[in-house]
Amino acid sequence: MRLTPLPGEQWDDDVDAALAGMLPKRRRNPQGAGNALATLVRHPDLTKAFMPFNVHLLFRSTLSDRMREAAILRVAELSESPYELEHHRGMGQAAGMTLEEIEDARMGVALEPVEQLVLDAVGELDRHHAILDGTWASLTEHLTDRQMMDLVFTVGAYATLSMAFNTFGIEPDRELQPEYER
Incomplete structure (x- = not known):
């Protein structure tokens, strides 16, 4: 892995906000988010911008x-x-x-x-x-x-x-x- 999932101790309110539109609260953690989302949140602003688009494609x-x-x-x-x-x-x-x-x-x-x-x-x-x-x-x-x-x-x-x-x-x-x- 060139980029690993963001370590749990670095998860903060920005990371939580980046995943809020995709995952329920109980899954907004390094284990529940999975490898892809836990890696993408290394850049919370990018993740927060991309997630609504991805949610549309998957669910709307x-x-x-x-x-x-x-x-x-x-x-x-x-x-x-x-x-x-x-x-x-x-x-x-x-x-x-x-x-x-x-x-x-x-x-x-x-x-x-x-x-x-x-x-x-x-x-x-x-x-x-x-x-x-x-x-x-x-x-x-x-x-x-x-x-x-x-x-x-x-x-x-x-x-x-x-x-x-x-x-x-x-x-x-x-x-x-x-x-x-x-």
């Missing part, structure tokens, strides 16, 4: 949970992100995906045509930093403008998180899942 997106998780799993595979692969495997299952569907999504394959278009779009965003015209036209037959925007921002945000987690050396937390304080 116009994409279905399944579509979101398929896209994130593909991003994680393309980014070679062990943390995101492990974390979103569990979230994919919670969204109703089978283990086989999760592995297929990682590889860019889906049986359902719209989900396949989403995975194709992820690949195009990775390669070209844009969804190509044909894929865009096909997707907009099924998705609203807001869903299209949520898709692009989900892919971008999780590519960024994968890049950060890979660079920092953040190890997967097998037992933790996001838990938004509602």
Whole structure:
């Protein structure tokens, strides 16, 4: 690990505030937050700015949970992100995906045509930093403008998180899942 989770004795009100929109009070500690969030809070201002965006993508997106998780799993595979692969495997299952569907999504394959278009779009965003015209036209037959925007921002945000987690050396937390304080 290049950056380790912030030691417990350094957790203060700024750290707590940075995590308040994502985690309930009982999880705002080095063990409850998990490796990723406990590392991100080394920079509380950045974490506090990023968390509302991430909360939107995870809990308020116009994409279905399944579509979101398929896209994130593909991003994680393309980014070679062990943390995101492990974390979103569990979230994919919670969204109703089978283990086989999760592995297929990682590889860019889906049986359902719209989900396949989403995975194709992820690949195009990775390669070209844009969804190509044909894929865009096909997707907009099924998705609203807001869903299209949520898709692009989900892919971008999780590519960024994968890049950060890979660079920092953040190890997967097998037992933790996001838990938004509602």
